[in-house]
Amino acid sequence: MVFIFYAFAILSLAVGTAAVYMTLIQSFPVQWSYYHYFIRKPFTWAVLVAGVIGTLLMSWQIDELPLWTLPPLILMALAVVLAHRVHQENAFKAVDFPAMANNPLKLPLQDNMELAVIEYNGVTKAYPLDYVIHHHIINDRFEDKLVALTYCAMCHSIIPFDVTDIGPLFVGSFKNANMIVADKKTKTFFQQASCESVIGKLHPYTLTMIPFQVLTWSEVKKLKPCPEVVKVTKQDFKAFELPVKGLWKKVIANGLTPGLSSKNRDNTFSPRTHVVGITDKIANPQVMYLKDELLKQGVVNNEELGVVLVAVNGSVLGFKSSVEEKPVSIEPGANSTLCDTKSGTVWDVRGKFIKGEIESNLVPVAISDEYWFSWKLFHPGSKLVHCK
Known part of the structure; x- marks a missing residue:
């Protein structure tokens, strides 16, 4: 029985953290990451609930709490937390329909900061890249059109897509050192850099890129009229980090391409x-x-x-x-x-x-x-x- 408890605890941890190692090890197919997205929460919760029920049944049978079950139960609980927290969907949480600043000139922007400027459907909006990088995806309305601005920090690939027909996007995973985006309705996976679907209900499907420009704030604020600029604070410009603190600096300094x-x-x-x-x-x-x-x-x-x-x-x-x-x-x-x-x-x-x-x-x-x-x-x- 001890072996069974620890075996399921370790298996649950493997499932709970798979979003990390399956993106770092290139041999894992992206299809595995797709199926893992759906099973990680139900599986880890099921193991934890089964572990608790098993512990209660043994306590009832022997009339005392079997203390040896506590360490594997803690590991099972940790697996549940990790299944929720370390997945890329939560590590880089997409922003939906952010507020625009009433007076862009009062925003805490430095002249050398770069902004993605998107003019689409008669609307022009700008988004500081130092803000976008923390979320990787900004979903926003351009009148009756829906645009998802995507920014993969690992490969510096910045692409806005018209997603009016499929709805907002979120970060589904990473593969080959590039972001996998997914739509919230069907959870279809797309390779961001190629715009092509990989797996899911919409596959095969190609995302539609729209033109944009990257300009410094010193240039943007001179424009007449000035574009709408997303409302940001100084906190939005904190140094970018991966879930493991300090790892991003090592990746950049050593020219690493995790996952490739x-x-x-x-x-x-x-x-x-x-x-x-x-x-x-x-x-x-x-x-x-x-x-x-x-x-x-x-x-x-x-x-x-x-x-x-x-x-x-x-x-x-x-x-x-x-x-x-x-x-x-x-x-x-x-x-x-x-x-x-x-x-x-x-x-x-x-x-x-x-x-x-x-x-x-x-x-x-x-x-x-x-x-x-x-x-x-x-x-x-x-x-x-x-x-x-």
């Missing part, structure tokens, strides 16, 4: 080398640039794709190199503006028309600023283009 072994990643560059990939459908095959080269070059014109990449204050923005079928030659202008050297037309940093001959906005192109290891893993057919 070095033999399964492209080691041409350091894993966390920043690359900028063009994710827009006009790029087939997809292309990428080293971000440091883009920042140094300032402006890169990809004539083959009809795309221009512009570096502004540490951020890289992508636009089509023509407006209303008229080619433009974009260069950074004064006061964080963009200008066409041919016509003298001026746009703000987001490509909104200010003045000049071409009275139209620039057309944004979807790009991704993420880590080398992640881009190469989930975009294996893309090619690296060096700035000239």
Whole structure:
């Protein structure tokens, strides 16, 4: 009987903590994480209840409490706690429909803080990445559309999705050092970086990306009108940590990719080398640039794709190199503006028309600023283009 109690206690602990080791060990299929999501709570609770009932029955039979059952019962109770607490759904709790600030200029934002700026369905909102990283997913309304802004800290992959048809997302798991997102209605699992479903009621299904930009607060607050900005406090900008304190610093410092072994990643560059990939459908095959080269070059014109990449204050923005079928030659202008050297037309940093001959906005192109290891893993057919 002692062996049975301890065997179930250990098994319950294994199930309660499986969300951690199944994401760290690459050989575990993501499908196992999917099924574990559903069984972890019922199983650990069932073992604990059975253990308590067994202890009570033995107490009734021998007319005293069998003290040897207490250690395995404690382990069973711990397994229940861990099944709830250490799962990624709770470690990185998604935010649904956050409040927007009445006066964004009064928020505790520093000029160098980066914000994801999303313009969709006639609404423009901005979210500080130092806030988003703690939750990994922000679900928000853009009038009658629902958008899920996803940010995988491990691979620096930032992607907003239109989830109007399937509802809000949450963090379902991690696989290959990238976040697995899931919808709350059906619990279908999606690989965030590839946008493709993995398993679940909606499979096969592809999430719809929407364009966005990453800008510093110094640039965002200059915009006219200023976008809506999520209401944040200083507490929202505490240092990011994994559930194990201090582990995140070690991961970053040592270039580790937990859940993705070095033999399964492209080691041409350091894993966390920043690359900028063009994710827009006009790029087939997809292309990428080293971000440091883009920042140094300032402006890169990809004539083959009809795309221009512009570096502004540490951020890289992508636009089509023509407006209303008229080619433009974009260069950074004064006061964080963009200008066409041919016509003298001026746009703000987001490509909104200010003045000049071409009275139209620039057309944004979807790009991704993420880590080398992640881009190469989930975009294996893309090619690296060096700035000239």
